[in-house]
Structures are given as C-alpha cells and as structure tokens.
Amino acid sequence: MYFRKRSLRFILLFIFFILFFGFFTLKLVLIQVFRSSYLNHLAQKQQTHVITLAPKRGTIYDRQFRPLALDIAAYSLYAAPRMMKPADIEKAIDVLPRTIGLDKDLLRERLTRDKGFVWLARKLSLDDMEKVLAFKLRGIHFMKESKRSYPGHEAAAHLVGFAGTDGHGLEGLELKFDKLLAGREGAAQILRDARQQDLLIEQALLKPQDGFDLILTIDDNIQYFVEQALAKGFQRHRAMSASVVVLNPRTGEVLALANRPTYDLNEFGKSHEDQRKNRAVCDMYEPGSVFKVVLTSAALEKGIVQETDKVFCENGAYRIVNHTLHDHHAHGTLTFREVVEQSSNIGVVKIAQKLGGPVFNDYAQRFGFGKRTGIDVPGEINGSLKSYGQWSKISIGSVPIGHEVGVTTIQLACAIAAIANDGILMKPYVVKEIRDKNGETIEKFSPHVVRQVIDPATAQRVKSILAGAIERGTGKLARIKNVAAAGKTGTAQKIVSGRYSHDHFYATFIGFAPVEDPKVAMAIMFDNPRGTYFGGTVCAPIFKEIAENVLKYLQAEEAVQSKKSHAAEESSR
C-alpha cells in the first residue's frame, strides 16, 4: 500500500514535469518557428530606424568669392509635454520668455497640450541654445537644423532673396535656383539602443548630395557704394521708392542692383511685400527725357539730322493736333546737339516727326524696350511699348520724350549700356558660374550679344552728345572729376487719378563712364522725390557719387590684379 502511494505521487509529479516542459517546448517552437519572422521584424523596428541626411544648401558668393548667403547650424527648441511634471512646466514658463523672448501665453498653451512633441521656437542661435541648456529644463530639448545666414544683411537683398524656415527659396535667386541650391537628401539606417539613442553604426547609406554654389557677377564693394549712395539720396529726397542698376556695358554683367525700400534678409519675417519687391525689374514707369537717347540714336543713324543742324524750338510751346507741348525752359533755335543737351521736348519731337513713328518705334524695340531683358532673376516684366498701329495722333509728341511708354530700370540700364558698348546690346545676367562643393564648375554663363542696335560710328556720336549733356547740359551735377562721363537726365510727370500730375514725378538718370572706355553703365530712378524732383538734381549727383567710387575701386583692383599676374610671371620664370 505504501509502495503504491509512493509510485502514484511519483507518476503524478512526473506527468506534471512532462506537461510543464511540454508546455515550454511548445511555446519555444511557437516563438522560434511560427512567430520568428514577426518578432524579428518587431526587433528590427525597435532597434533600427532610417534617418534622412540633410544636404548642405549651396552658398551664394559675389564675384570675389565673398559669401552673400550661407548655411549655419541652428537649434530648434521643442518640448515633450507628456514627459513633463507640473513643476517642470512652470519652470519652463518662468525661464524661457525672459531668456529667448517667447510669449508666455503661447508657451503655456503649448506645454499644457497632451502631446509627446510640440515646437516652441525654430532655428535659434548657438548663444540662445546655450542660455536655455544652462537651465537644465526637463522635457525641453533641441533639434539641430540648418538656417540661412546673410552676412551682408540688406546688401543685394532683392537679388539674393531668402530661403524660408523649411530651407526652400522664397524670393530672388534663392527661389530661382532653389533646386540647384537645395541638393538631394540622403538616408542612413541607424542602430538604436534601449533608450532610443542613435548609435553610430550605419547598416545602409545613401549619401546626400550637397547643393551647388552660385557665383554672382555682383561685386560686394560696388554693391556697397550703390547701397550707400541710394540710401542717402532716398532719405534726403523722401521718395516713395528708388532703384539703381549698375552694369558692365561690355559684358552685361550686373555689378550691383539696389532698391529702396529694402529689408534685412536675416529678418525677412519682419518685412512686408513692399520692401521685398525687386523694383528694378518689376516696376514700370514713364521714363521721361532719358528716352530721348532712342530718338538721338535713330536720327543720327538714319542721317535725318547732324549734330550741328539747327532746330527751332518754338520758344517753348508747340502745337501737335489739339495738344500743346511745352519745354521746361523756352528755347529759340538750338543745334541738335543742344536740343539733347538741354533736353528740349519740342526739338526732339520735331526730329521725331521728320524721322517718322514707325522708324522710331523700331529703334525703341531694338533697344529692348517693351520686352523682358531676360535677366536671370524672377519677377521681370515686359514694360510697355505700343506698336505703331496703336499710336494716336499725338503719340508722336509723347513717345519720343518718354511718355505713353513704360520701362523698367533694368531696360534703361541695358539701353545706355548698349550706347556705351559701341551700339551692341548685351543680355544682363547675375549668375556667373555654378560650382559644386569641391569647386568643380557645373555650368558657366558667358556674355550674350542680343543685337547690334546702332553702328559703332553712330554710338560714338551719341556718346559725344551725351557727354555734352553732362558738361554743358542738364546733367552738370553728374560731372566726375578728371573723368569724362556721358548721360541723360529725365523728369516725367506721374499719372495720378488718370491725369498727369504737377506734383508727382519720376526722376531718372542714365549714364556711363569713362566715355573713351566705358567701365560702368547705370540707370537710376526715383519715384516721387519730394522738394526738388528733377533727374538732374535728384539722380545725377547719385550717379556721380557711385561712378567716382566705382571707378577708383576698379582702378585699384586692376592695379592689384596686374601686380599679382606680374608676380606670378616672375615666379614662373
């Protein structure tokens, strides 16, 4: 009996252990055989993850390789409200507003959300990050991103443009060349530890392709001269807006382009649309007397008139159909040269009548008016040049003197540059070269000849007349010491409420220097200057200031470059 009881317990225990091990064996088989792929996948998901590798955005340089736009590291502040205790939240609300200027109410609203992740501030500087880190706030972290920095602030703001918070271009060249500047994202599979921290083990990698760099035709120093002169003039004359374009007349390279009002590229969020407008290419206006260079060129080219031919300027009043044309100063008889120098409207219109509307219009088109120049910045408009078929009977008295026609500052700059360049119209451009991060050239842009507008001989004659406009005419304030310059002033009434106003004007000046070997050509426009409003008094002094400084600078640059090349030759010998 005792023996039977013992063997029964033993058997029961044995069965229990068999069942026990059988259960675990079954479980093991389930895990290792039937669920292995699922569990493998789960482990993979926990232990690895794919991260995107952000490419470096390309840098924008001036022609001397000074950076105008480049990426820097920025630190975006975020919180994990679910991980934060009430005391942590209160501490953050107390510290962050006074440290980095966050709004207290907004901060409270975000930190009390039932979320695992909320942004608090994007793209803070290194200093701000270090200030926040010093407080060791629980639940508050930083994520590294990149941010666009513009060392020149307002310099060439309308050309360079800016990239938004997500790193994509929104204005200017940043927008136009966004695809080239942005590059391409890469990816890497990273192992994580139990705390979900990334380890440096990459199992698979797609290398990011960094963005390409842009080298512009802009010279930062010349841009500075232009910005300074424009800022002073804009403040002095309290104009509504203003723009200046400086070109190399031989190549069409844009050496500087500036507008007012302007804005700081590093604080584009605080600017408004009016400040961001690139007026040099997208504002159209009636140019006034600067447009007389078209008539001058056409009339000399066609042999309608010679410089010394006499023109009777009707003593200041001339009837065209039912409209009376006036000169600013009444003139009697002037030579054609004097008509242009003194900017007589009547003298010019009489020559235009001899020339004929169709021929004049053809020359206006040849100079590039009424059509985009093709400059490689966004937002350019055509301007407005009516075809001859759309002219009214009094158009012959308006168009040659710069009314009934709409131009942009870049079109005016190209036209005067064509005269400076022996009659050859060049296409303006801003981007000179595209390079990759290793310095290899991806694409190079060369000067492009649009057309021969007038003969070189005619261009010389026009240059001589325009030089006289500065020496003896309406452009005396544009005279440059020891350098012969040529140019034309313009003052045009603005149309206000459908009528030409006597109180609102556009003041313009176009010119180039030196006359014998032009290095710079420029167009200047002021919209509604207060006090004095003539092109000769508002814009001509700005031309003088810019041209003087630019020519001195270019001379010094030439001297430095020739010394460098001389030294290089000596050392190679």
Added chain:
Amino acid sequence: MNLKKFSVLCLTVTIFSLIYIQMQVMIYDLAYQAKQREDQALKLSDNNTHATVNIARLKSAQNLGAHFFDKNVDVDFASRGNIIDVQATPAELVKADRAVSPTIVKRASSLLDKVFGFRSIAEARPIR
C-alpha cells in the same frame, strides 16, 4: 555522456557565450564613444561655420564701410593722383639706387699695397 564531460561542455559553451557577450558590449561601448566624438566634431564644425559667418559679416563691405567711411572719418579711396606706378623690379631699383649714390669699391690688397700703395685713400675709419 558522463557528468564530467557534460560539465566540461557546459563550461566551454558558457565561457564562449560570455566572451561573445563581452565583445558585443565592447562594440556598443565603442559605438557610444564614437558617437561622443562625432558630436564633438559636429559641434566644432558648427562653431567653425558660425565663426565663418561672423568673419564674413565683419569683413563685408557694408560693415567695413559703415566703420571706415562714416562722414566723420577722413578716409577715402585713393584716386589716380595718389597712385604712383614704379616700373621696375626690386633688383633694378637697387641697381638704380647704387648708380645714384656710388660707394667706394673695396679691393683685395696686401699689407704692402695698403702701406705703400696710392690707389686707396688713406683715412681713418671708425671701428664698428
């Protein structure tokens, strides 16, 4: 299999397992160290970029111009009249200088020549 062999087998497997685990731990430890180094390198790279931006900003024409060409400062660009071109190499300049101010040519001479000779001018020379 007897107990002794079984024990040896278990021990061997255990030791190799421990070595394997130790190596895995070392790998992860090195990965952490490498991550730290990477973070340091990235921080230095970021600081470098910030310094580059600051230098670019300070060197920019806008900044330099604001400091140097303020209306109260008497600094201006050199115009053509301020620049003198010297059309000579350094060697030519030295030669030209010698031609303008000739020095007495020293000749190698014996003691007799010095005492009884007429070529050199007898003069007291300072001791240098």
